[in-house]
Amino acid sequence: MTISPVGRTPDEIMTLLHGFKAQDMDWRSGRVFAYIYQPAEIAATLVKEAYSLYLSENCLDPTTFPSVAQLENDVVRMIAGLLQGDECVVGNMTSGGTESILLAVKTARDWARAHRPHVTQPEMILARTAHAAFHKAGHYLGVKPVVVEFDPVTFEADVTAMRAAITDNTILLVASAPCYSQGVIDPVPAIATLAQEYGALCHVDACVGGMYLPFLRTLGRTIPPFDFSVPGVTSISVDMHKYGYAAKGASVVLYRDRSLRRHQIFASTETTAYTIINPTALSSRSAGPIAGAWAILNYLGEAGYRDLVATVQAATERLMAGVDAIDGLYVLGRPAMSMFSFASQAINVFQLADALRRRGWYLQPQFSTPRSPRNLHVSITYGVAHNVDALIADIAACVEEVRHMPPIDLALVRSVVEALTQDPSPAVVEGLMAAVGLQPGALPQEMALINEVLDTLPDAVANEVLIDFFNNLY
CATH class of the missing domain: 3.40.640.10 (Type I PLP-dependent aspartate aminotransferase-like (Major domain))
Known part of the structure; x- marks a missing residue:
């Protein structure tokens, strides 16, 4: 790509930008439970103006x-x-x-x-x-x-x-x-x-x-x-x-x-x-x-923030109770506020995250550690609080969907992990990542298999794989 020989009109530029955003998740719908912290529209408009x-x-x-x-x-x-x-x-x-x-x-x-x-x-x-x-x-x-x-x-x-x-x-x-x-x-x-x-x-x-x-x-x-x-x-x-x-x-x-x-x-x-x-x-x-x-800060004041927290915390507690009530899922630790994670011994939560994304939801996969299982993170904010009941229903439906899905090919995972552990060089990474759905310069549509590989790899090797992938993405 080069700089355009002649400039575009403002309307053309904005049309292109809106077109690019069509590939993004629609956070305004309140279905993205990470990354976005959205207040009421009047407050958001004031922030933009300031x-x-x-x-x-x-x-x-x-x-x-x-x-x-x-x-x-x-x-x-x-x-x-x-x-x-x-x-x-x-x-x-x-x-x-x-x-x-x-x-x-x-x-x-x-x-x-x-x-x-x-x-x-x-x-x-x-x-x-x-x-x-x-x-x-x-x-x-x-x-x-x-x-x-x-x-x-x-x-x-x-x-x-x-x-x-x-x-x-x-x-x-x-x-x-x-x-x-x-x-x-x-x-x-x-x-x-x-x-x-x-x-x-x-x-x-x-x-x-x-x-x-x-x-x-x-x-x-x-x-x-x-x-x-x-x-x-x-x-x-x-x-x-x-x-x-x-x-x-x-x-x-x-x-x-x-x-x-x-x-x-x-x-x-x-x-x-x-x-x-x-x-x-x-x-x-x-x-x-x-x-x-x-x-x-000046618009909301203490009373405004207190009202937001009350709304969000009530939604959080409803969502945590809903998740805990779904057979096979359980909340980790003792969350103190409006974010938590949940795990499962019955299904693969990476597959659950993909199933939810196909329904328009985003929950954040997190890898296992020696003392914690792989899990999905949820951040509840004012902009998503109204959607927690719908999310609970779709989590329950997707859990049943994943129960009946073919399991991830663990033999493939083991072969990729073994090869990367022996030789995590960029050339080997590129070849093996193609086998699990990663192509240079492109973002994957589904992440379960990729997350399975990354979660199984030693941290040092997983970090090198991710660095090589992002080095080719931009």
């Missing part, structure tokens, strides 16, 4: 656009207050939870360089249930993730295992509030106390829970402490574009005080160009997400 108003403003230089700094400070102060932070708590808005987590890990690394210079190979301790963003941050920043197991019944992080994993190189302990995969809150006070005991920092990943759990608590639910009310918690990440219902590209990372946040900031006067001062990872970035977050 975003568009600040689309071109650049966060790079607050002296040029002082209103952007004001909006960011307002959002940070509101979220800090919601998470029981005092006037010393500071933070910044980022592009998403991954960037917030990356910055928290970077801050911990650079804090350790200043305060524990003997540490040359820094480590952070996290449960297997923690988000992959921590592994990504460790990969980028040279901080080794030390992974410990979780309680196979509750899915909470194993604090005793964390203690056993601490070494002189430990700079950071991680807790989830909750973990995305099963919606379970880790024992944050115990983890934060452990971090204090050993002179380490403690980050709480509240990317999904930060804008939900405080309002659930005001509705009378018992929510264990997880925020700045817990001594020893030194940083928290919370996404506005999840249960804050802001537009994508809006997260917040908070620190206990400025002395800690200082390690996040980068500055450079060493070049012939303008001075760079970056509080976050990016330099130029649109102020649209900040304006959208500011707008939705």
Whole structure:
């Protein structure tokens, strides 16, 4: 493809874009139970208008656009207050939870360089249930993730295992509030106390829970402490574009005080160009997400968020009860909020996900671990809450459908896994992936067989296969 010799009209361009979207799942119908967090239409329209108003403003230089700094400070102060932070708590808005987590890990690394210079190979301790963003941050920043197991019944992080994993190189302990995969809150006070005991920092990943759990608590639910009310918690990440219902590209990372946040900031006067001062990872970035977050916070207020949480939580509990009542399915762990996962000993849940997708639903497959079975993840938001009864009915119907389907060809799976384990080179990956329905540059229509292979492979090999596939996709 090359740039068109002559330009197209706006109508032609929009027609093409709408045509491209025809291949996407219709999330507006409320049948996509992941990725999308949609408020009521009037709120969504306001967010779009605020975003568009600040689309071109650049966060790079607050002296040029002082209103952007004001909006960011307002959002940070509101979220800090919601998470029981005092006037010393500071933070910044980022592009998403991954960037917030990356910055928290970077801050911990650079804090350790200043305060524990003997540490040359820094480590952070996290449960297997923690988000992959921590592994990504460790990969980028040279901080080794030390992974410990979780309680196979509750899915909470194993604090005793964390203690056993601490070494002189430990700079950071991680807790989830909750973990995305099963919606379970880790024992944050115990983890934060452990971090204090050993002179380490403690980050709480509240990317999904930060804008939900405080309002659930005001509705009378018992929510264990997880925020700045817990001594020893030194940083928290919370996404506005999840249960804050802001537009994508809006997260917040908070620190206990400025002395800690200082390690996040980068500055450079060493070049012939303008001075760079970056509080976050990016330099130029649109102020649209900040304006959208500011707008939705002010539009909904505490009462509006509380109403949304009440609606979503009621739908969540109805859906969990409905899933548990279906013969052969069971919910994993003890979910604390509006996300959970379920497994089955009777059918292949990867086939169930495909069967549901053929009916227009999307549930998120998750692989097994030594302590957890393969499962399907469900995130309930305001935009899908009205559909949970229809989903329960279709899950039950699809379970029966899968019971009568031919099983996945396990002999094929074993042969592919054996070959890839012996030689995971790109050429071998390309040849074998074709056998399970993956073609270079194309997305598969059904995923059950592919997920079966990936779930069976050792993690290191599965990661290489996925990297090679995506390397050919774009």
